[in-house]
Amino acid sequence: MEVSPFPYQGPLQPAQVRGRDELLADLTERVTERRVTALLGPRRFGKTSVLGRLAADLTEVSTIAVDLFGVQTHADVVVRLSTAMRESVPQVRDPAIELSVQAGIDLGGLQAKLALSPAKRPDAHALFDELVQMLVVLAHRTPLLVVFDEFQSITTIEGATAVLRAHLQHHYSDLGLVFAGSAPSAMRDVFTRHDQPFFNQADLVTIEPLERAAVHAIVAEGFAATDRDPGAVAGQIFEFTGGHPQRTMRAADQVWRHTGPGERADEVWGRALMSLREAEAAVLAATYGDLTSTEKKVARIYANGGSIYGSAAERLELSPGAADHARDSLLADGKLRHTSDGDVVVTDPLLADWLVQRLPL
Secondary structure, three states: OOOOOOOOOOOOOHHHOOOOHHHHHHHHHHHHOOOOEEEEOOOOOOHHHHHHHHHHHOOOOEEEEEEOOOOOOHHHHHHHHHHHHHOOOHHHHHHHHHHHHHOOOOHHHHHHHHOOOOOOOOOHHHHHHHHHHHHHHHHHHOOEEEEEEOHHHHHHOOOHHHHHHHHHHHHHHHOEEEEEEOOHHHHHHHHHOOOOOOOOOOEEEEOOOOOHHHHHHHHHHHHHHOOOEOOOHHHHHHHHHOOOHHHHHHHHHHHHHHOOOOOEHHHOHHHHHHHHHHHHHHHHHHHHHOOOHHHHHHHHHHHOOOOOOOHHHHHOOOOHHHHHHHHHHHHHOOOEEEOOOOOEEEOOHHHHHHHHHHOOO
8 A cells, every 4th residue: 555655643753854954954053052942833833753853863962852741740750751761762771770770760660669659659859850960960971962842731840840940050051952842822931931940041943834845845745756746736735734734744645645647636636625624624623612612702713814803803792801811822722823924823724724614704
C-alpha cells in the first residue's frame, strides 16, 4: 500500500519537518549561543516537531526533551523528568543513572516508589530539586540542550518554576535551554510578569503558520514523489488553511487520496474538501461544544469575519465586557490567535470553516 507523503498525526520525524528553515536557523543560533528561549504557539502548530528536528540537527549536542503536558504535581514532574533522562542518548542516560545511584534515587525505580503509600513514598519535592541539580551536573559533562515542552503546565504546581530558576539561572551559559508551550498567553505571563520567577529570563519566539511558498514546495514535492499531478492545488490548500501546519498536511493528504491516475489535484479539490469536512465534523462539533456560551458567540463572530463590538454581537446579545473576557480566554487557550497584521482569527481553519458552514451570521 502506498504511504501518503503528507503525515499529519502526531509529531513528525525530523526528516519530515519542512518549511521551517528560518525558524530552525534562529533556534540553532540561540541554542549555540546559550540564549534561553521560549517557543510559543497554538497546539498543532508543529513546535514539538520543530524541536525534534532541532535536536537531530545539533549533532554535537545531547538533548533531554521533557514533556510536561498535563502535569499536576511534583511527583508528575519527577516522573517526566526522570523518564526523559532515561530515554535520552547514552551520553546523557549513562551518567544520569550513575548520578542518581550516587544520590540514592535510582531513576529506573522512581515511578514505582512514588506510587507507594504515603508513609513509604519519597518526598517528590526533594526529588524534583535533586533532578534539576543533576541537569546542571550533566551539562558540565557533555554539551546539553534541555527542552521543556508544554511548559505552561508546570506553572500550576506551587514553587516548581521557582526551583527551576533557582538551580538553572546561574548556569544559562552552560546549557541550551528551550521552553515551549501551546497556551501563548500563559507562556507570556511566565516570562513577562514581575511576580513570576522567570520574569525577563527568556527571549520569546512565536512559531508562525507556514508561508505560501513553503506550502507550495511541500505539496509539489509530495505529489511528484508519488507520481501524482498537483496542478494548482497548493494555492487552494493555502487559501483554505492559511498555512496552519497540521491542517495544511491534513488537507494535502485528503486531496492526495482523491487524486487518481490522469487527474490533476486541483480538479478534485472540491470533492476532497467535502470529504475532509465530513471526516472532521464530529471532532469540530465536540470542540465547539466544549466552549462556554459566550465563547461560542465570540468564535462564531471571528469565524464569520465580524467584530465582537459590531452588529453581529448585537444580534447574538453579546455585551462588550463579556466579549472581551471570552476573547481573552480563547486567546489564552490558543483557540484564537493574532495574525501578523494584528487581526484576531480562529486558530483552526477547519473549525472556522465548520462555524461558517453551520452557524453563519
